Amino acid sequence: MTTPTIPADNPTSTRRLGTGTAATRVLGIATLVTMGWLVAFGLGFSPADRDQEDAVRILYVHVPTVWLAYLAFVVTAACSAIYLFGKKHSLGFDRFAGASAEIGVAFMALTLVTGMLWGRLTWGVYWQWDARLTTTALLFVSYIGYLAVRGLGGSHEQRAKRSAVIGLLAVIEIPLVHFSVRMWRSLHQEASVLDSDGDVDMDGLMLFSLFVGVIAFTLLYVWLLLHRSRVIAMEDLLDDQGLDRALDARRAEAGS
Amino acid sequence: MSRWRIARLVAGKDLRIERRSRVLTNQVLPFAGVTMVMFAFALDASSVLERVAPGLIWLATLFSLLVLVQRSFAVESHDGALDALRVAGVDPVAIFWGKSIALAVQLAVLEVVLLIAAVLLYGADVPVGGIVLLATTLLTATSGLACVGTLYGGLTAGFTGRETLLPLLVLPVVAPVLIGATRAVESALGTDGVPLSEGWPWIGLLTVFAVAFGVGGALAFGPLIEEAT
Numbered sequence: 001m002t003t004p005t006i007p008a009d010n011p012t013s014t015r016r017l018g019t020g021t022a023a024t025r026v027l028g029i030a031t032l033v034t035m036g037w038l039v040a041f042g043l044g045f046s047p048a049d050r051d052q053e054d055a056v057r058i059l060y061v062h063v064p065t066v067w068l069a070y071l072a073f074v075v076t077a078a079c080s081a082i083y084l085f086g087k088k089h090s091l092g093f094d095r096f097a098g099a100s101a102e103i104g105v106a107f108m109a110l111t112l113v114t115g116m117l118w119g120r121l122t123w124g125v126y127w128q129w130d131a132r133l134t135t136t137a138l139l140f141v142s143y144i145g146y147l148a149v150r151g152l153g154g155s156h157e158q159r160a161k162r163s164a165v166i167g168l169l170a171v172i173e174i175p176l177v178h179f180s181v182r183m184w185r186s187l188h189q190e191a192s193v194l195d196s197d198g199d200v201d202m203d204g205l206m207l208f209s210l211f212v213g214v215i216a217f218t219l220l221y222v223w224l225l226l227h228r229s230r231v232i233a234m235e236d237l238l239d240d241q242g243l244d245r246a247l248d249a250r251r252a253e254a255g256s
Numbered sequence: 257m258s259r260w261r262i263a264r265l266v267a268g269k270d271l272r273i274e275r276r277s278r279v280l281t282n283q284v285l286p287f288a289g290v291t292m293v294m295f296a297f298a299l300d301a302s303s304v305l306e307r308v309a310p311g312l313i314w315l316a317t318l319f320s321l322l323v324l325v326q327r328s329f330a331v332e333s334h335d336g337a338l339d340a341l342r343v344a345g346v347d348p349v350a351i352f353w354g355k356s357i358a359l360a361v362q363l364a365v366l367e368v369v370l371l372i373a374a375v376l377l378y379g380a381d382v383p384v385g386g387i388v389l390l391a392t393t394l395l396t397a398t399s400g401l402a403c404v405g406t407l408y409g410g411l412t413a414g415f416t417g418r419e420t421l422l423p424l425l426v427l428p429v430v431a432p433v434l435i436g437a438t439r440a441v442e443s444a445l446g447t448d449g450v451p452l453s454e455g456w457p458w459i460g461l462l463t464v465f466a467v468a469f470g471v472g473g474a475l476a477f478g479p480l481i482e483e484a485t
Contacts, residue, residue, distance in 0.1 A: 173429055176432045
């Protein structure tokens with residue numbers, strides 16, 4: 001991961017200041033191609049479901065986004081642990097953790113929205129208080145809290161330590177929330193036509209489209225992660241250099 | 257000094273401050289009472305109120321928890337008392353346990369008052385057989401809430417723009433306590449015909465929660481209250 005430097009003589013120069021590298025360009029093109037495949041297969045080649053008809057196509061986006069959201073949060077937790085318990089306390093892991101959480105929250109928001117749209121079409125309701133949805137909603141809010149903690153200010157190391165602790169606490173919270181919600185919903189075993197799992201018996205082209213969707217979104221996630229963590233690195237650098245610049249400017253004014 | 261002795265001293269300090277300033281009795285309990293009245297306005301029919309009384313008790317508790325936590329750390333950020341404790345090398349685990357114990361005591365008083373309010377205002381009924389379950393629920397849920405409150409209170413204490421973060425951080429975390437405690441109290445009171453036996457599994461959940469945050473919180477508290485001066 002390269003950390004670009006800001007040339008001191010020309011602070012507004014944009015030459016070589018982007019966060020792109022050869023690797024991300026390849027990744028980006030691969031993402032675009034697979035997204036194109038997803039659109040083609042999801043909207044075009046794959047058949048409509050027997051029961052859900054065209055509503056099943058939403059699942060080609062909904063399932064990958066939820067998979068990515070969980071992956072992103074696992075990455076956040078792992079990077080938080082490595083930052084906190086590693087010997088070097090390298091800030092790079094903190095930046096990955098923060099970038100991954102942001103992307104995870106964005107993907108989870110997408111999951112909730114697409115899920116609501118799908119639910120409205122198939123179940124007739126936007127929301128159900130079943131174990132899976134409730135846990136997802138609480139997880140979503142927990143990670144918004146994590147992002148808010150990242151914005152509390154202070155030095156980079158303080159931010160890193162605080163967020164790492166909060167990120168790891170979130171990992172303890174998840175099983176507690178999951179089990180309590182599951183116990184809660186198991187009390188309400190109402191006979192329902194709605195299959196709250198929404199698992200569709202997929203095969204053939206439908207399964208392939210789902211597979212393409214997962215690949216496409218995973219590539220997107222990695223691309224976003226690399227770019228976002230580099231942007232965070234640049235923001236931190238600007239922060240650090242900003243003070244030096246201000247001091248230099250004041251000294252120059254005072255006349256040396 | 258042993259950790260336990262320090263924790264007792266910190267808890268004693270907090271409770272002494274409370275006794276002298278009477279914030280719990282003069283401000284928080286009336287707030288909780290008003291909340292119970294507001295619920296009655298919002299929920300209209302008295303039959304509904306009796307059925308949802310356990311949930312309302314714990315909702316009012318959670319809102320009051322936020323106020324109590326902010327109070328608990330307001331006394332610390334005044335004159336930088338918490339920073340002074342930290343810089344003096346006092347074990348943060350002991351500070352955490354001490355403040356949690358003081359918060360738990362205040363919460364317990366609050367919950368008993370809320371239960372009485374529910375009996376009076378919502379027509380809830382406390383059968384003698386349910387008292388053990390009720391007391392156990394109170395104990396386990398309060399411990400969990402106090403630990404979570406102290407932990408996130410330490411993080412959000414002091415600076416402007418931070419205290420508003422407390423509700424957002426605390427409420428999703430204590431959702432399991434809300435679920436478990438409400439179900440346990442429902443079976444203790446027999447609301448909606450829920451039998452007593454159904455309450456005890458929830459006590460298990462509440463205990464796991466309390467232990468997880470008693471230990472995890474103690475470990476996390478130190479790093480979270482550290483500020484570069």
